[in-house]
Amino acid sequence: MGEVGEIAEVFRTARGFDSSPLYRHLLSVVAQDRALLELAAGTRPGQQPTFALFGAVHQLLLAGTVDTLAEYYPSVVGARARPVDGDTATAFTRFCAAYAPEITALLGSRLVQTNHVQRALVTRIGLALLRRATPAPVCVVEVGCSAGLNLRADRYGFTLGGTGYGQPDASVWLHVDVPDAHLLPDVGKMPEIAEVVGVDLDPPDVTDADDRAWLRALVWPENAHQAALLQAALDAVAADPPRVRRGDVVDIGADVVASLPAGLPRLVVHTATRIHVPVGRRPAFDAAVAAFGDGGPLLHLALEDDQRVAPSGRPGIGLTATDPTGSRTIAVADGHLAWLEPLPAMREVRLDG
Template sequence: MTTKITESPRERVRRAFTEPGEFRTSPLYRALSRTVAGDDALLDLAAGGRPGQYPTFLFFGAVHHLLLTDADAREHPLAAYYPSLLPPGATARPAEEAGPALVDFCARHADALRAVIGTRLVQTNQVQRALGLRFGLAAIAAEIGDRPVHLIEVGTSAGLNLRFDRYGYRLGGRRYGDPDSPVQLVAELHGNGEVPDLDALPRLASVLGVDLHPVDVLDRDDRQWLRALVWPENQDQGLLLAAALDLVAGDPPPILAGDAIDVLPGLAASLPAGEPRVVYHSATRMHVPAERLDAFDAAIASLGDTGPLWWLSVEEAPDPDPREDTSRGGAALRLRGPDGASRDLAVVEGHLRWVETLPVPSPTG
């Protein structure tokens, strides 16, 4: 008889910190991940999140949150390694030397960190990802025609992406959207494929966000948590986030609190029969527990039970990757049409800092 070996929470978390490929733009988090992977006390602390929460994002978000919001914590030597905590023009200490400071900081503030890790969710609201939504809507505009669409975002956090039509964009040197908006999203353009007209968009019949625990753009603590989830080196993203929060606070989109698996089938029944709908999610499915992924996908697909559904996402890498040079990495901006066929519109950096167009749509079945 074969004995099944169950991986302990500590070892599961150790794997996540051993190969932290998500931190391409954060030398500090890459260096600190090695420290966490080799320290059992830190691993046990990081393992205290709710099921499905990605431990690296949650742990570093909790540490950053405490440094940003607690004056006593900010006096700790660890703060000197965080560019986000330093005055303009100051240089952070070398990331490779930060490990011992992290160990000491977590020992001193274990109870406060444990409280954040055990109650908060990874709800990044990278406003730059609104570009992925706008790109996808432009790509399906011709298919939808002049019919208005119902837009639903799953894992919407504070709903910043749902106000994509209030922002300005610059992709590959060309401008789109509102040139006077305080939120201007800039992305590099790569590849030889066609870029759809990002100003030729379907009309919106309604917008709605769905989130387990919606982030209130008017709540100071919620805003601080979103800021803590921005990596310390990415100060431009922090400024964009603040600008978007201020803009959206003037007209927050409606957000439905609940588990998408539970609420989406009912939402489908509430939409006008036969009217087009678009669902969007980005870096959301990765936080769904593995045993619930099939139910998550089925719930999204159920939005097509009462009308034609276009399903747009930024989650996994393209498989297979159709590009000749795959060294840049990236995730697929994937669109599944009402006929059930999927195609990759582009490959994008996870935070939509760049877009690489594809010469031929990549079928994914």
């Protein structure tokens, strides 16, 4: 993955772990321990070693590995989990040493594919923006789609700013704190969808127990609500999986563009994906995404713009919209979409250039 010093810096400077006191503590533990850093170095190129190492350890514990470290994981022992204390670092370090071969195998074979279902709101907003801009059927593409759960955003229910949208009996229902929800397009009205396709380097199979276990392990130990949403979405999508292409969008993007109905508007979305693209490959990634506009009018939404501040003062991630008129930040959100604060610029999105 990189030199030990570089990996230590990644752990020292990592942000966005606010909902996991355990992981916030372990970031500094790993950053100061050479053996742990060398273990994390087994993460596949482009992947974030923080998420990968913590996910690998979590999967072993969820699978039933018996160790005192499990006492700190609410996902394993429930409400009786121990808070972070003076023994946490020792327990984690010892566990990683004892199970280094198993952790190394997971780091070398798995990708960080968090697939937080709350992020489906980005796709839902994009669909509403397209419906506002055009009466035409639309194509939906998600780059870095993992198991494709968020490609079914049109079938999920949402509570935004206290108002519900979608079918009341939807099996997946997302609650997002959205102040100033009047700035949103009407997310209750969906356009006709002509085509849905995802692109992922190594898409998990929603019907495979091992793949499902890995996705579950990437949900942080304290985030029981996210874990429940993941389970519900996995079950829903397994009944009707979207089309997902295996590969790098840089290499197969042109083929995906050619497979879409020509001339129809397309929504291309990626959330917390570009961060996992090796730095030297990011210009090619950006060009491949932009090339989807060669086949029809393009709206590109990216939840990737780190270190933004919402109007309320909350630190978050910028949601960027790129249309034929240019790019603008249309909202600031929590990385896991627990909240989203829309900006007036959301009203400026258009497709007519």
